[in-house]
Amino acid sequence: MKCYKCNGKMESVKGIRFNNYKIDGWKCGSCGEAYLNPEQAERILTLNKMKKQRFRLKLNQVRSNLILRIPKQVSTALGLKNGESVEFGLKTDNEMFIHPLKGNLKP
Numbered sequence: 457m458k459c460y461k462c463n464g465k466m467e468s469v470k471g472i473r474f475n476n477y478k479i480d481g482w483k484c485g486s487c488g489e490a491y492l493n494p495e496q497a498e499r500i501l502t503l504n505k506m507k508k509q510r511f512r513l514k515l516n517q518v519r520s521n522l523i524l525r526i527p528k529q530v531s532t533a534l535g536l537k538n539g540e541s542v543e544f545g546l547k548t549d550n551e552m553f554i555h556p557l558k559g560n561l562k563p
């Protein structure tokens with residue numbers, strides 16, 4: 457793969473900064489021009505868009521527990537799969553949090 461600016465040699469690199477995330481890509485050894493991994497960049501743009509969204513979720517009862525369904529677009533963007541564990545807790549008297557426990561993209 458060659459640099460489109462200077463025709464220099466592109467090298468695979470990790471940790472290119474993009475919207476406060478670090479992602480993989482390629483960097484020109486001569487002029488420093490960087491290309492981002494398109495899938496990783498797209499995922500960050502999707503996550504940033506979803507951070508501004510709010511979802512209205514319905515609680516369903518199974519035996520004595522209330523079940524919350526995570527929307528597909530959220531589980532896909534976060535890479536959550538059936539059977540995985542998340543950390544759940546109360547933030548305040550009327551606010552809850554859910555943290556994925558496996559490695560995801562971190563700022």
Ligand SMILES: [Zn+2]
Pocket residue numbers: 459460461462463464484485486487488489
């Ligand atoms: Zn270059």
